[in-house]
Each structure stands twice: as C-alpha cells, then as structure tokens.
Amino acid sequence: MTGVRDVTRKLFWEDAYIREFSAIVEEIVDNRLVLDRTAFNPKGGGLPGDTGSLNGIRVSETLKRADTIEHVVDDISSFSKGMEVNGLLDWDRRYRVMRMHTAAHALSAVFNREAGALITGNKIDPAESRIDFSLESLDRDRMNEYIAIVNREILRNPDVRSYFMPRDEAMKIPSMVKLAGTAPPDVEQFRIVEIEGLDVQADGGVHVRSLGELREVVPLRFENKGKANRRIYFTLKD
Ligand SMILES: [Zn+2]
Secondary structure: OOOOOOOOEEHHHHOOOOOEEEEEEEEEEOOEEEEOEEOOOOOEOOEOOOOEEEOOEEEEEEEEEOOEEEEEEOOOOOOOOOOEEEEEEOHHHHHHHHHHHHHHHHHHHHHHHHHOOOEEEEEOOOOOEEEEEEOOOOOHHHHHHHHHHHHHHHHHOOEEEEEEEEHHHHOOOOOOOOEOOOOOOOOOEEEEEEEOOOEEEEOOOOOOOEHHHHOOEEEEEEEEOOOOEEEEEEEEOO
16 A cells, blocks of 8 residues: 555546446445546535446445545446446436536525525435525515526526636635635635636536526425525426
C-alpha cells in the first residue's frame, strides 16, 4: 500500500448522457466494486445513487468513498480484480434524476433571487422531489408565482453547462453557494453548473444539457417545516 488512494474517473462529469461504458475492476470490497472509471453517479447531497448493471449483474446502489466510487452488486462471485466489465445504467431513472436535479437548481435560483431564500435541505427522487427553503412566511400565491417564473425559464430553454473554476474566482460570484449553513468545500477547483442567464452554482452532480428538457415543473404541495422553513414537493411533466 502506498497510502495514495486511486481516483475513479467520473465519466458522468465528462458527459452526463453516457449510459453504457466499459471499465476495469480495481478493487473488490465485500459486495462492492471499485472501477477505474464509471458513468454511475454516487449517492450524496440529497441525490440517489445510480442503479443498473455490470456484466449483467444488478447494481442496486452507487456510493462515494473518499475519491473512489463503489458499485453495490447483487452477486460479487463472477468478478475479479483486473477484469474488464461492461456497465449499463437504468437510463430512464437516471434521466429523471438529472431533470429533477436541474429543476431543483432552477427553483433555488428563482426563490433566492425573488425572496432571498436559502436552501436548507433537499431530496431528489425520480418520481417526486422536495426542497426546503428558509422563508419566514408561506404564501402559496407567491410560491406558485415563483414556480411560474421557473416554467417561463424552461420555455426560454437556456443551455446548462458545467466547467471547472479556481476556488478564489468562484467565491467572488455572489449567488455561488445557496446552501444555508454550508461552508464551501475546501478544494482548489470548483465544479460549476451554470444555467445560462439564471444560475451559477458549485455542484458535483449530473444535469441535463438544456433547461427545456424539464418540460414543466409541477408543484405537488407546500408544507411548513419549523419556524422559518418551507418545504415544496414537486414533480416534472413527462
Ligand atoms: Zn445540485
């Protein structure tokens, strides 16, 4: 052991639309596989991990451990270190998650711009997602108005781009970190996700290429969660 951990190459950062790939098994830990590269996005930050298959064996969860990504498989017996595997994502599920995630960014951008709200929590799921905002009062009309603004942005169909930026430069952008009580990660380079003309965020997740792919944000219900915490449940039109 050298003490230096390998880094899994993140194919989903290079192209979020890769749904099939080949890779080499680097490590096996219990029923979890570490590959040299992967298109499986790990669970974290309120987002679910990808599911799919490796050599036809079911991947039920994807987890992040330090700089590596672990694929939880139903049956480890056919895998060995150094072998090549073929990975396939559950694409319909993953694409829903990408759309939901970009929708969460668009919602947070509009709620932040219009009401100064910060995100205090979020949970992204394929069928239904939620975001918690710091807002003193829950005014349904205002909330629906903000969601209507997001839907107009979707019709405008701006590009969604990701790129890297030095930390110092990124921290000069006022809207950069909308997460309440979360210090920005201590890294040299920030990965940035930008919805052109709407939002610039530091973010490690997977997103669609253009906002039009969201089709329409559909609010499901609003809830009060504590004194200054408002929860919005939403889904997307198919
Ligand atoms: Zn995000």
